[in-house]
Amino acid sequence: xxxxxxxxxxxxxxxxxxxxxxxxxxxxxxxxxxxxxxxxxxxxxxxxxxxxxxxxxxxxxxxxxxxxxxxxxxxxxxxxxxxxxxxxxxxxxxxxxxxxxxxxxxxxxxxxxxxxxxxxxxxxxxxxxxxxxxxxxxxxxxxxxxxxxxxxxx
Numbered sequence: 736x737x738x739x740x741x742x743x744x745x746x747x748x749x750x751x752x753x754x755x756x757x758x759x760x761x762x763x764x765x766x767x768x769x770x771x772x773x774x775x776x777x778x779x780x781x782x783x784x785x786x787x788x789x790x791x792x793x794x795x796x797x798x799x800x801x802x803x804x805x806x807x808x809x810x811x812x813x814x815x816x817x818x819x820x821x822x823x824x825x826x827x828x829x830x831x832x833x834x835x836x837x838x839x840x841x842x843x844x845x846x847x848x849x850x851x852x853x854x855x856x857x858x859x860x861x862x863x864x865x866x867x868x869x870x871x872x873x874x875x876x877x878x879x880x881x882x883x884x885x886x887x888x889x
Contacts, residue, residue, distance in 0.1 A: 769820025
């Protein structure tokens with residue numbers, strides 16, 4: 736009976752150690768941030784390991800770009816920051832998880848299939864509205880209207 740008890744106590748101790756390591760790992764991961772800056776310093780981006788953008792800073796230099804060039808700079812900088820955060824995540828979990836690190840990476844990436852576009856996506860044309868003279872007019876209110884022309888149904 737004491738062998739079973741000793742075995743159970745060993746399993747409980749191992750589980751408690753593993754839970755403590757998982758808690759420490761979670762704390763370390765929550766503090767990870769990837770940061771990148773464009774070549775001329777116009778764009779600075781900070782991201783979480785998941786790729787969520789936490790910060791975006793544009794310097795006055797960014798105003799020299801056209802809107803499409805600025806969009807490309809921002810996306811490229813986000814990609815660089817995300818790659819940095821992913822590498823930091825890998826460097827953090829590998830020593831703790833060892834041979835399980837690859838499974839963790841797969842599980843972590845499974846929920847976020849976010850694809851960063853390589854080039855700007857086309858913008859939908861603006862919605863056209865009829866000219867003021869061509870707009871439909873509301874139906875006239877009849878004299879025998881039960882609500883005196885103030886119906887909420889019109």
